[in-house]
Amino acid sequence: MRTIRVGLGERAYDILIENGLLAAIGADLKQRAIAKRYVVVADSQVVELLGGRLMESLTAAGVAAEIITFPWGEASKHLATVAELASKLAQLGLDRKDALIALGGGVTGDITGFLAAIYMRGIPFVQIPTTLLAQVDSSVGGKTGVDIPEGKNLVGAFYQPRCVYIDSSVLMTLPSAELLNGLAEVIKYGVIYDAEFFRYLARQRQAILNRDLAVLEEVIARCCEIKAEVVAADEREADLRRILNFGHTLGHAVEAASSYALAHGLAVGLGMAAACRLAVGKGIFSQAQAEEVCRLLADYGLPTKIPAEFSPQQIKAFLKTDKKTVGGRPFFVLPTEIGKVVITDTVSEELLDEILGAG
Numbered sequence: 041m042r043t044i045r046v047g048l049g050e051r052a053y054d055i056l057i058e059n060g061l062l063a064a065i066g067a068d069l070k071q072r073a074i075a076k077r078y079v080v081v082a083d084s085q086v087v088e089l090l091g092g093r094l095m096e097s098l099t100a101a102g103v104a105a106e107i108i109t110f111p112w113g114e115a116s117k118h119l120a121t122v123a124e125l126a127s128k129l130a131q132l133g134l135d136r137k138d139a140l141i142a143l144g145g146g147v148t149g150d151i152t153g154f155l156a157a158i159y160m161r162g163i164p165f166v167q168i169p170t171t172l173l174a175q176v177d178s179s180v181g182g183k184t185g186v187d188i189p190e191g192k193n194l195v196g197a198f199y200q201p202r203c204v205y206i207d208s209s210v211l212m213t214l215p216s217a218e219l220l221n222g223l224a225e226v227i228k229y230g231v232i233y234d235a236e237f238f239r240y241l242a243r244q245r246q247a248i249l250n251r252d253l254a255v256l257e258e259v260i261a262r263c264c265e266i267k268a269e270v271v272a273a274d275e276r277e278a279d280l281r282r283i284l285n286f287g288h289t290l291g292h293a294v295e296a297a298s299s300y301a302l303a304h305g306l307a308v309g310l311g312m313a314a315a316c317r318l319a320v321g322k323g324i325f326s327q328a329q330a331e332e333v334c335r336l337l338a339d340y341g342l343p344t345k346i347p348a349e350f351s352p353q354q355i356k357a358f359l360k361t362d363k364k365t366v367g368g369r370p371f372f373v374l375p376t377e378i379g380k381v382v383i384t385d386t387v388s389e390e391l392l393d394e395i396l397g398a399g
Contacts, residue, residue, distance in 0.1 A: 041056055041057065041058040041061070042056070042057040042058065042257070042261050043055070043056055043057075044057070044261065044264050044265055044268050045268065046180065046181075046200075046268045046271060046272060047268070047272040048200060048271070048272060048275060051200045053200060053201060053202055053203050053204070054203055054204070055180060055203075055204040055206065055264050055268065056068070056203065056204070056205050056206065057206040057208065057257060057260055057261055057264070058206075058207065058208070058257075059207065059208050059209045059253055059257065060207060060209055061205055061206065061207035061208075061209075062090065062093050062094060062097060062168070062205075062207040062209075062210065063093070063096075063097050064097065065094065065097050065098070065168065065205050066097035066098040066099070066100055066101030066102075066103050067097075067100075067101045068203075068205070069098070069101070069103050069166070069203075070101045070102060070103055072202070072203065074139050074164050074166065074202045074203070075137060075138050075139030075163075075164055076104070076137050076138060077103075077104035077105060077106075077134075077138050077139075078098070078103065078104070078105040078106075078138065078139050078140065078141050079105065079106050079107070079108055079129060079132065079134060079138065079139075079140055079141070080094060080095070080105055080106070080107040080108070080140075080141045080143050081107075081108055081109075081110070081125065081140055081141065081142055081143065081144075081148060081151070081152040081155070082107060082108075082109055082143040082144050082148060083109060083110055083111065083112040083113070083116070083144050083145075083147065083148055084109050084110070084111055084112045085112040086112075086143055086144040086145070086148065086170055087107060087109050087143075089170075089213060090143060090170060090210065091107055091143065094141075094143055094168065095107065105141070106132060108125060108128045108129075108132075110124070110125060110151070113147070114147055114187070114300045114304075115300065116147065116151070117147045117150060117151060117186050117187050118186050118187055118188065119186055119188070119195065121151060121186070122151060122154060122155050122158075122186060125151070125155050126155060126158075126159055129155075129159055134159070134160075134163070135160065135163075136160050136162075136163055138163060139156075139163055139164040139165055139166065139202070140152050140155065140156045140159075140163065140164070140165040140166075141165065141166050141168060142165060142166070142167050142168060142169075142179075142201075143168045143170065144168075144169075144170050144171075144174070145169065145170055145171035145173065145174045145178075145218070146169075146171065146173050146174045146177070146178035146179075146304065148174075149167055149169060149174055149178050149179050149184075150178065150183075150184050150185055150186065150193070150196070151184075151186060152165055152167075152184075153165060153167075153182070153183075153184030153197075153199050153201065154184040154185050154186060154195075154196055154197060154199070156184075156199060157184055157197040157199035158197070162199070164202045165199075165201055165202065166201050166202050166203045166204070166205065167179040167180075167201045167203070167204040167205070168204075168205045168207075169204070169206060170207075170210045170214075171211075171214060171218050171221070171222055172211055172214065172218070172219055172221070172222025172223065172225075172226070172256075172260075173218075173221050173222035173225050173304065173305055174222075175206045175208075175211075175222070175260050175263075175264075176222060176225055176226055176229070176259070176260055176263035176264065176267075177222075177225040177263070177267065177284075179201070179204050179206075180204055180264055180267045180268065180271065181200075181267055181271045181275075181281075181284075182198045182199050182200035182201070182271070182275065183196065183198060184196050184197055184198075184199050185197065187300070190361045191292070191296055191358060191361040191362060192292045192295060192296055192300075193292075194361070198275065198276055200275075204264075206260060206264075208253050208256050208257050208260060209253065211251060211253075211256060212251055212253075217303065219249075219251070220303075220305065220306070220340070220341055220342065221303045221304065221305030221306065222305055223248075223305065223309075223340045223341075223342060224287065224305040224306065224308040224309035224312065224337070224342055225263070225305060225308060226241065226259055226263055227241060227309075227312070227333075227336060227337060227340070227342075228284075228286050228287055228308065228312060229262070229263050229266045229267075230378070230379070231286060231312065231333055231375055231378055231379070231381070232283045232284070232286045232373070232375075232379075232380075232381045233266050233270075233283070233379060234262070234266060234379055235377070235378045235379030236379075237262055237266075238336070238378050238379065240258075240262075241259070241336065242336055242339070244259075245336075245339055245340060248340075249340070249341075267284065270283065270284060282371070282373065282383050283373055283381050283383065285371075285373050286311075286312060286315060286373040286375070286381055287308040287309065287310075287311035287312030287314075287315055287373075288308060288311055288373075289311060289315070289359065289362060289370055289371065289372050289373070290310070290311040290314045290315065290346075290355065290359070290372075290396075291304075291307040291308040291309075291310060291311025291312070292307065292311070292358070292362055293311075293355045293356070293358035293359045293362065294307045294310055294311065294346055294350055294355060295307035296358040297350040297354045297355055297358055298350065305342075306342060306343055309337050309342035309343060309344065310343055310344065310345070310346050312333065312337065313333070313334050313337060313344035313345070314346065314395055314396070315372060315373065315374055315375070316329075316330040316333050316334060316375060317330060317395045318372060318374055318387055318391060318392070318395050319374040319375050319376070321391045321394065321395065322374065322384075322386075322387070322391065324374060324375075324376050324382070325374065325375050325376055325377070326377075329375070329377060329378050330375075332378065333375070333378065346396065352392075352393055352396035352397055355396055356392070356396070369385040370385065370387075371383055371384065371385045372384055372385070372387055374387075
């Protein structure tokens with residue numbers, strides 16, 4: 041088993057990574073004694089696939105637990121869902137000595153983490169991410185929240201889990217579209233932090249797409265190591281952690297313009313490609329390296345051109361409500377070379393229009 045420590049002082053926690061880990065979670069939770077009982081929160085699809093296996097693990101270890109669910113999909117990631125789930129917790133008599141378990145992808149982790157942060161002013165929770173995107177990104181770092189009509193993740197809190205359990209074997213049942221959804225976030229780590237990892241992803245493309253679990257565990261572990269380092273240095277996104285938003289400024293705007301019909305990872309891929317073009321336009325990134333990034337995205341099957349159905353004006357309107365916008369000026373994470381990025385709000389309206397107009 042691989043163990044990665046997220047070093048946050050009294051809020052530090054472990055990320056555990058192992059093929060088949062789901063069966064051992066009950067025994068580990070029993071040993072950690074985080075709570076006297078647990079409520080598993082899962083969407084309607086994941087509960088059918090994995091809920092029974094998790095409950096078997098918990099029951100075998102003598103861990104008291106129940107499951108509550110909500111409808112699958114990004115459309116459920118709103119305040120009404122949180123309110124409904126909070127009512128269920130109250131009806132079950134959950135108190136501050138109890139805890140939540142987020143079993144699912146990024147939507148479930150975000151909802152459950154936010155619910156844990158606000159129920160009785162804060163109860164513990166643990167993450168069991170079941171998608172590649174959640175395993176490499178959203179389950180680590182303590183960002184929780186929900187969407188409102190004006191934008192994505194505009195209501196939320198920083199609230200760290202007590203532990204993250206990553207079972208790589210659950211990726212074998214993941215739909216191909218969901219695997220693809222996570223690959224943009226994987227590639228992101230190479231561009232922003234680790235050029236050698238970026239090239240490793242190019243070399244191992246076929247093994248990753250074929251779901252070679254040994255390779256996938258290496259990929260997941262490296263992504264978690266990078267995120268753990270960044271979060272430990274800047275938990276609340278005051279400085280360094282902002283580099284993790286590479287591709288997300290325009291990506292979130294495109295996602296919102298699609299009314300969240302476009303998957304998050306695909307939107308981030310589009311945002312990364314657009315950020316590379318912005319960096320070339322500003323003269324801080326070479327055309328050759330921009331093409332290298334876009335080629336790797338395309339080789340993994342990710343789109344690199346913003347669909348023409350989303351107008352520049354529509355995208356720019358959503359940029360204004362992005363969390364990273366200050367005083368009406370959006371901040372962009374732009375590469376200067378593969379493995380290094382800068383954060384800037386000095387992107388001219390003309391350059392932005394040019395890049396958005398080109399797709």
